[in-house]
Amino acid sequence: MGEKNIKISNPVRNKFLSGANGVNKDLPKAYNPQDYEDKIYEKWEKSGYFNPDICVKKKVCAKDAKPFSIVLPPPNVTGHLHLGHAVMLALQDIMVRYHRMKGDKTLWVPGTDHAAIATQSKVEALLWEKEKKTRHDLGRIEFLKRVEKFAKDSHDTIIKQCKKMGASLDWSREIYTLDKERNLAVRTAFKKMYDDGLIYQGARIVNWDPKMQTTVSDDEVEWKEEKTPFYYLKYGPFVIATARPETKFGDKYVVMHPDDKRYKKYKHGEKIKLEWINGPVAATVIKDKVIDMEFGSGVMTITPWHDAIDFEIAQRHNLDKEQIIDKEGKLLPIAGEFAGMEIRKAREEIVAKLKKKGLLVKIEENYIHNIAVNARGGSLIEPQIMKQWFIGVNQEFKRGGQKTTLKKLMQEAVRPGKIKIIPERFNKTYFHWIDNLRDWCISRQIWFGHQIPVWYREHKNTKTQKHKNNDKEIYVGVKAPEGEGWIQDPDTLDTWFSSGLWTFSPLGWPQKTEDLKIYHPTSVMETGYDILFFWVARMILMTTYLLDEIPFKTVYLHGLIRDEKGKKMSKSLGNVIDPLDVIKKYGTDAVRLSLVIGSTPGNDVKLSEEKIAGYRNFTNKLWNISRYIITNYQLSITNYRFNLEDLTLFDKWILLQMRNLVLAVSEDLENYHFSQAGERLREFTWDDLADWYLETSKFEKNSSKNQILSIILNDLLKLWHPFMPFVTETIWQEAGNKNLLLIEKYPVLDSYKEIWKETNNGDFYPEMILIQKIITAIRNARSENKVEPAKKIKAVIYTKIEEYRKLIRDHEVLIKGLKTGISELEIKVKGEKIAGAIYAVVGDIEIYLIGAIDKDKEKERIKKEIANYEKMIVATENKLKNKEFVAKAPAEIVKKEEEKLKSWQEALEKIKG
């Protein structure tokens, strides 16, 4: 055999020092994350490499490198880090670090969200608690100062916590949904939509929160079940049913299905005089198909001012609408003697009156009724007709000469696959939401937020009649109008209006910035599936409309984090895992792994502290693997050259395993299979590298070991880095590298192409596996026979195959060394059966272990093995007896089955012997 030199190139940016300076050969036995994490993060941050501009400047990535960008879903400025943030930061950081190492121009933009309603109500609560004051006591300007101060203080907390997760965000670009630039973006967007006729002011039914004194959007209304009495009331000749008699004062329309035979004699539009709560009314009959004939009596009265469905009926038939309840949730004068009462409190008295008047037919107790609650504040929603600002999603406008609507734009961005949603099934959810989308109410009556860029003044100039609005002049603009008497609309915008601009407003829009040109559309939007409607859909709406671009190419939706029983984590249940607690206890890397591995997109993750502890153990394992390599070997060099003849089977094997790992992990990351990538890495690290290769390296000494272990550790740390940045960077530093792992070049397949080729794609694997199998078989046989580990025994191996005898002889030292307890090894062609020895078979090879047998245990073991072989043989024989299988299955599969059968039969015969 001729000598063959193979090269393994190592595309390092900076080489491992060859042991001289900087290598810490005195590493502690256990990795303690707390000793390193903060320092490491500081080092990264100071390096400036989170900023792609600096990467270009320092030639870490090429000027014209492919961009990769993510805009961080902004945490609430007043929030604190929870596991939802943690999983988002972990996944995005994996992508970002991977792409940065790959040499892409990688940008990850951080920001915080002002979270209008949530923040304002928090401050209002504090204000009341501490000073017994309301926002009105302070006035708008003073109150907003307080909110901003509160926001600023807690901003630092959440940012610091994000850094704890190791997130490699470009802090130099940090932004805030309520800062000046974003305000400009909001106003610009508003004006454009207004000018296109997409934003309009109108009196429509909205979700009104009487406690917070503001509207909330449809998506922020939660429905809760409530047990309540259900009242059947006499309404002239009809019986109507209601859970809310207190809203019924103004009811003067009675609605039924046009096909309902029971009410055939009543004609649409017919007026019927009847006695009602506060006296006689003339009710008008309305026929509408929305009525469910099966439900109750099939007849209902409507309250258009305070019910969305009733409102629609009233719109359809052009009916009168009357307000019954005021904005504080109290009854209006229409309620007669009940005026001024809180609606809920009035109920009993109203029912009493109905009863007295003989209008109460019956009460059904325990009726389950759904009530609407504001998801942000928790108070009951009372629908009201109010003048508000809306975005008309079905309003036509022109785009490139064609007529379209916002709804259509949202559909067209996803339907032809321009935007890919992972997992795919959420496409359906997305389209369903769009199909049912109603005009979006964007005005809020709270103070904290982007104030609506609309100004009014008393009408002065008759020439501006076309802008007439309720006798007032109206001005919509990016800047406040010049001139006397203009007063800005006091309302603020729904927080999702500004969030909808979030992929491009952070990049500087409406200015035509470089960032916008390079990084938009962004590469990935990674967020929880619970926020698909609130946010993802609205970003698609805004971006397609304002920029005529998609906001992102891929949407990756992670699941929600639940406790180990699958319950939602909540303070009241006491099952909350605080990421900061577990980071302190187990380290950031362990927390990250526990959130990423074992979770798939769109599916919830059940997290337990045991799981995190498991990954802490793994982190420590990696530390000790590295520690062993660093302290026992001379790490070196950028390019390696080996004589193939010098490499042992295990040397070649570990290099090819690494090659396969580089290939698989890269593919996984490109395809968003984060969990799978992590599992592969873990398997390689623990099973292949630690349990096999490092163990063999203790017995097989050759001149190539330094280099091989340099390659393996080098590439392994790089592959792990996106997942567990802290421990890998720490090891990298302790190994004497002066530069940061953060910006090292990601491993490439190309490095391994020569060894891949020269070994015919791993043609030595069967031999290597045979050695492994012999070792495992011996360990197993010993253990089953209860041979004490310390006891040394003699092994005799028979095989007719000469190559195998040579192979075994060549690996004698391994077979003896790797926890088999073999002191003496004899290798023969064929000999006598050895009585009283433990017996094992590996393919053609028979193994006798002499001097330690436990006869009963051995008999039992052999019996079990025979039964196992017999079972498999019968199954395979049956398969092969099946003529159709042989005829129809691919020849390759049939051949495999035949080979299997043959080898099992041989083994069985030997064992039986």
Added chain:
RNA sequence: GGACGGCUAGCUCAGUUGGUUAGAGCGCCGCGUUCACAUCGCGGAGGUCACAGGUUCGAGUCCUGUGCCGUCCACCA
């Protein structure tokens, strides 16, 4: 009412286009600490892949139906 998801080992979950004896981690059982790691090593037990049909030479995987659990949407007056 509509839609979606899950059901694989005691627990938490992988299982890509159908094809070796269905895998992993944790837990459990047995044995073991000088020599990287007890946050460890070696070995082992444990599964009718929810159920019933169907397609196929062959189904955890594809189709139909059923059951249980979960989530979202709708909001029945």
